Amino acid sequence: xxxxxxxxxxxxxxxxxxxxxxxxxxxxxxxxxxxxxxxxxxxxxxxxxxxxxxxxxxxxxxxxxxxxxxxxxxxxxxxxxxxxxxxxxxxxxxxxxxxxxxxxxxxxxxxxxxxxxxxxxxxxxxxxxxxxxxxxxxxxxxxxxxxxxxxxxxxxxxxxxxxxxxxxxxxxxxxxxxxxxxxxxxxxxxxxxxxxxxxxxxxxxxxxxxxxxxxxxxxxxxxxxxxxxxxxxxxxxxxxxxxxxxxxxxxxxxxxxxxxxxxxxxxxxxxxxxxxxxxxxxxxxxxxxxxxxxxxxxxxxxxxxxxxxxxxxxxxxxxxxxxxxxxxxxxxxxxxxxxxxxxxxxxxxxxxxxxxxxxxxxxxxxxxxxxxxxxxxxxxxxxxxxxxxxxxxxxxxxxxxxxxxxxxxxxxxxxxxxxxxxxxxxxxxxxxxxxxxxxxxxxxxxxx
Amino acid sequence: xxxxxxxxxxxxxxxxxxxxxxxxxxxxxxxxxxxxxxxxxxxxxxxxxxxxxxxxxxxxxxxxxxxxxxxxxxxxxxxxxxxxxxxxxxxxxxxxxxxxxxxxxxxxxxxxxxxxxxxxxxxxxxxxxxxxxxxxxxxxxxxxxxxxxxxxxxxxxxxxxxxxxxxxxxxxxxxxxxxxxxxxxxxxxxxxxxxxxxxxxxxxxxxxxxxxxxxxxxxxxxxxxxxxxxxxxxxxxxxxxxxxxxxxxxxxxxxxxxxxxxxxxxxxxxxxxxxxxxxxxxxxxxxxxxxxxxxxxxxxxxxxxxxxxxxxxxxxxxxxxxxxxxxxxxxxxxxxxxxxxxxxxxxxxxxxxxxxxxxxxxxxxxxxxxxxxxxxxxxxxxxxxxxxxxxxxxxxxxxxxxxxxxxxxxxxxxxxxxxxxxxxxxxxxxxxxxxxxxxxxxxxxxxxxxxxxxxxxxxxxxxxxxxxxxxxxxxxxxxxxxxxxxxxx
Numbered sequence: 001x002x003x004x005x006x007x008x009x010x011x012x013x014x015x016x017x018x019x020x021x022x023x024x025x026x027x028x029x030x031x032x033x034x035x036x037x038x039x040x041x042x043x044x045x046x047x048x049x050x051x052x053x054x055x056x057x058x059x060x061x062x063x064x065x066x067x068x069x070x071x072x073x074x075x076x077x078x079x080x081x082x083x084x085x086x087x088x089x090x091x092x093x094x095x096x097x098x099x100x101x102x103x104x105x106x107x108x109x110x111x112x113x114x115x116x117x118x119x120x121x122x123x124x125x126x127x128x129x130x131x132x133x134x135x136x137x138x139x140x141x142x143x144x145x146x147x148x149x150x151x152x153x154x155x156x157x158x159x160x161x162x163x164x165x166x167x168x169x170x171x172x173x174x175x176x177x178x179x180x181x182x183x184x185x186x187x188x189x190x191x192x193x194x195x196x197x198x199x200x201x202x203x204x205x206x207x208x209x210x211x212x213x214x215x216x217x218x219x220x221x222x223x224x225x226x227x228x229x230x231x232x233x234x235x236x237x238x239x240x241x242x243x244x245x246x247x248x249x250x251x252x253x254x255x256x257x258x259x260x261x262x263x264x265x266x267x268x269x270x271x272x273x274x275x276x277x278x279x280x281x282x283x284x285x286x287x288x289x290x291x292x293x294x295x296x297x298x299x300x301x302x303x304x305x306x307x308x309x310x311x312x313x314x315x316x317x318x319x320x321x322x323x324x325x326x327x328x329x330x331x332x333x334x335x336x337x338x339x340x341x342x343x344x345x346x347x348x349x350x351x352x353x354x355x356x357x358x359x360x361x362x363x364x365x366x367x368x369x370x371x372x373x374x375x376x377x378x379x380x381x382x383x384x385x386x387x388x389x390x391x392x393x394x395x396x397x398x399x400x401x402x403x404x405x406x407x408x409x410x411x412x413x414x415x416x417x418x419x420x421x422x423x424x425x426x427x428x429x430x431x432x433x434x435x436x437x438x439x440x441x442x443x444x445x446x447x448x
Numbered sequence: 449x450x451x452x453x454x455x456x457x458x459x460x461x462x463x464x465x466x467x468x469x470x471x472x473x474x475x476x477x478x479x480x481x482x483x484x485x486x487x488x489x490x491x492x493x494x495x496x497x498x499x500x501x502x503x504x505x506x507x508x509x510x511x512x513x514x515x516x517x518x519x520x521x522x523x524x525x526x527x528x529x530x531x532x533x534x535x536x537x538x539x540x541x542x543x544x545x546x547x548x549x550x551x552x553x554x555x556x557x558x559x560x561x562x563x564x565x566x567x568x569x570x571x572x573x574x575x576x577x578x579x580x581x582x583x584x585x586x587x588x589x590x591x592x593x594x595x596x597x598x599x600x601x602x603x604x605x606x607x608x609x610x611x612x613x614x615x616x617x618x619x620x621x622x623x624x625x626x627x628x629x630x631x632x633x634x635x636x637x638x639x640x641x642x643x644x645x646x647x648x649x650x651x652x653x654x655x656x657x658x659x660x661x662x663x664x665x666x667x668x669x670x671x672x673x674x675x676x677x678x679x680x681x682x683x684x685x686x687x688x689x690x691x692x693x694x695x696x697x698x699x700x701x702x703x704x705x706x707x708x709x710x711x712x713x714x715x716x717x718x719x720x721x722x723x724x725x726x727x728x729x730x731x732x733x734x735x736x737x738x739x740x741x742x743x744x745x746x747x748x749x750x751x752x753x754x755x756x757x758x759x760x761x762x763x764x765x766x767x768x769x770x771x772x773x774x775x776x777x778x779x780x781x782x783x784x785x786x787x788x789x790x791x792x793x794x795x796x797x798x799x800x801x802x803x804x805x806x807x808x809x810x811x812x813x814x815x816x817x818x819x820x821x822x823x824x825x826x827x828x829x830x831x832x833x834x835x836x837x838x839x840x841x842x843x844x845x846x847x848x849x850x851x852x853x854x855x856x857x858x859x860x861x862x863x864x865x866x867x868x869x870x871x872x873x874x875x876x877x878x879x880x881x882x883x884x885x886x887x888x889x890x891x892x893x894x895x896x897x898x899x900x901x902x903x904x905x906x907x908x909x910x911x912x913x914x915x916x917x918x919x920x921x922x923x924x925x926x927x928x929x930x931x932x933x934x935x936x937x
Contacts, residue, residue: 030519031517031687056847058848092482101767106838107838107839108845126840127492129488129841132485307566379569382519383520383587
């Protein structure tokens with residue numbers, strides 16, 4: 001499909017969506033979003049997304065499953081992350097680690113990533129090797145080797161990683177604890193890595209059942225971007241994926257229970273092993289309206305993006321009370337949190353950080369953001385958003401993520417325009433609505 | 449006579465059989481094609497954008513590589529002076545000069561500059577290697593003029609305010625200090641220190657203690673001497689053609705004045721030819737890190753392509769010989785890879801591995817065996833073809849991100865690598881054969897590499913005694929003692 005044709009196709013698609021149509025008429029899809037898009041679903045439920053880009057002879061293939069820690073049961077935490085390791089331990093026709101060897105031998109690159117509610121498996125290879133990747137991915141979707149030996153080996157690998165990360169990242173456990181404070185429901189708040197005790201308790205049958213339930217075509221998206229011929233690619237997809245049987249219907253997720261307030265808002269972690277005092281600050285954000293996500297993203301940039309962002313400027317540059325600062329909006333399906341983390345030299349500085357953050361959050365509620373500051377945030381947004389589509393792999397990850405999140409890919413250009421329409425009033429209203437004292441939580445780390 | 453009714457029945461039966469047979473055949477054939485990897489399609493042609501160049505009136509070289517689909521632009525200003533151009537008594541001067549760019553002009557403070565760059569979402573960074581300094585500016589296409597205006601201002605009107613010197617030096621100090629927690633960094637630095645001993649490249653290898661020696665006047669002198677348009681090149685990657693780029697860069701950089709710079713090509717340092725094993729104590733290290741290597745030719749050499757194919761066979765990936773032997777077969781290492789860094793005057797071939805302390809000596813011996821003449825002579829044509837397949841496949845991947853693409857163009861122009869490393873890359877790899885690989889290996893793999901080991905001395909001391917001689921260095925590269933035949937003095 002030519003670029004011209006695809007741009008027209010995108011515009012046509014948004015015209016059929018009344019709300020988005022208005023935006024599309026006002027603004028043509030910007031460069032970077034005018035790529036071709038083909039979507040269809042196989043009989044077994046596998047959703048396919050294809051997007052061509054002829055600039056280099058390579059293709060990226062992402063297989064994304066709608067599964068992550070959100071699907072784990074109490075006592076079995078870490079199962080989704082364990083599956084990420086197991087997916088490289090071989091399948092019916094591919095022996096352990098052979099997947100990696102096949103990809104590396106042809107100069108390709110591969111990786112996997114487990115997020116809160118999604119798991120991504122991906123590779124970029126020379127375009128003439130597309131069939132190889134489809135062969136590999138379909139084999140592990142259809143016939144993963146789940147054996148006692150494989151499971152035990154993967155458990156050992158994940159537990160070793162847990163130990164290594166805990167010793168290398170002294171603040172890691174405090175992040176997990178703060179997540180549990182902000183997301184008290186186990187389904188939403190337990191850590192991706194799981195606990196060592198839970199991992200030990202995971203059985204071969206647990207793994208098999210998890211795999212059979214969630215790593216099925218009707219819970220997956222296959223996205224291919226790059227130098228591809230659509231009819232030929234469709235043929236290959238049919239050959240490798242069509243005969244994989246559809247799984248049972250994926251169980252509905254338990255509805256998230258909005259947690260209104262909590263008796264304990266400030267927690268102190270005494271005798272922490274962390275080398276310096278640190279401080280977590282956050283707001284719980286329950287069930288945001290769809291239109292409010294645009295303003296929240298821009299607000300996130302205003303507070304955190306760049307050295308001129310509000311919190312960095314105040315805490316690190318001006319008052320020099322934080323040695324380290326990080327944060328942002330975290331999404332866990334319909335639940336969200338606004339999180340700030342600081343490390344300071346001493347407890348006094350840490351307390352000053354708490355006050356400075358509260359003061360900056362207060363300013364958001366009372367003072368309109370200047371046009372210049374808002375324009376800056378929007379330019380950062382454009383850089384980040386278009387940057388996420390700038391290579392074949394990034395684009396494939398972006399599209400598969402958006403698709404599994406239930407977003408209409410045809411509306412990307414219109415969605416993009418909505419971020420650019422955020423006004424100072426949007427920011428003030430959002431801040432007043434979301435950043436209330438009853439939604440605010442802290443976790444203070446006191447060193448030994 | 450055939451009963452038509454019966455015939456219908458037979459036909460239905462026949463058709464039904466055919467359907468069942470077809471279905472069975474289909475299922476069977478599907479199972480069959482899953483048994484082995486598919487045959488790849490023919491390799492697609494690689495059409496890289498042309499690198500178009502022009503020289504502006506003040507001597508600034510401009511190179512443009514067009515990527516018309518990109519909404520972002522990557523700009524690189526390359527100054528042809530790096531750490532090896534710092535005075536021998538002032539190591540770090542090149543890095544500090546680069547880090548002071550953007551820290552103030554006569555009219556703008558560091559804060560104002562940062563604010564101006566961020567006001568349109570721009571991203572600015574500086575990096576310094578042995579031979580060159582690179583400033584990178586990533587920007588939305590629509591903000592190009594704003595970017596060029598501030599980019600040219602901070603480079604051409606840099607005022608090096610004294611107040612910012614302390615900040616920059618403190619940051620550089622802590623960055624180096626932090627990096628010294630990484631055993632690989634410590635080991636590689638020591639390897640280079642030993643290989644470049646007595647050569648101007650040695651100036652590039654320094655630790656945080658020397659940063660305090662560089663003063664404002666040293667930085668101003670370095671800037672005045674080397675930051676000249678006739679000693680620089682400007683690379684633009686993105687949706688831009690040469691004529692527009694020439695117009696814009698001329699507009700913003702035309703006040704930059706040229707000056708004669710005598711900067712001759714440094715001779716290559718000689719390869720190490722004596723047995724040298726060095727150890728550095730890093731108390732927090734749990735395993736032992738081995739970094740060994742030797743000096744080879746620069747990337748302009750005709751040996752470059754056979755060499756990178758050979759390197760791929762030896763240690764380029766997890767499927768290469770070193771990894772398969774030291775990790776998969778012997779179980780000594782958590783990883784073992786080889787690679788090379790190429791500079792203007794030479795290259796350095798190296799092997800890095802993380803091993804358990806008990807097998808340090810065995811691991812070093814295995815590595816030396818794997819890169820030694822006997823093993824290299826056993827390289828087969830099949831391995832060569834596999835390595836070529838990797839390199840050809842990986843080339844477009846490496847150059848896909850806009851900044852990597854732009855940096856590669858900058859590297860090719862700065863080191864005068866020419867079309868061999870760009871549009872003729874595929875052909876050059878395809879032309880490599882077993883004979884060429886063996887000839888290259890014979891020339892460059894004979895001398896003994898320098899071996900550096902980094903680990904916790906309490907854990908590894910007993911195993912170091914297994915070597916005939918190990919020189920013990922501190923983290924700054926000063927020799928502290930020697931273990932000779934198991935006895936430390």
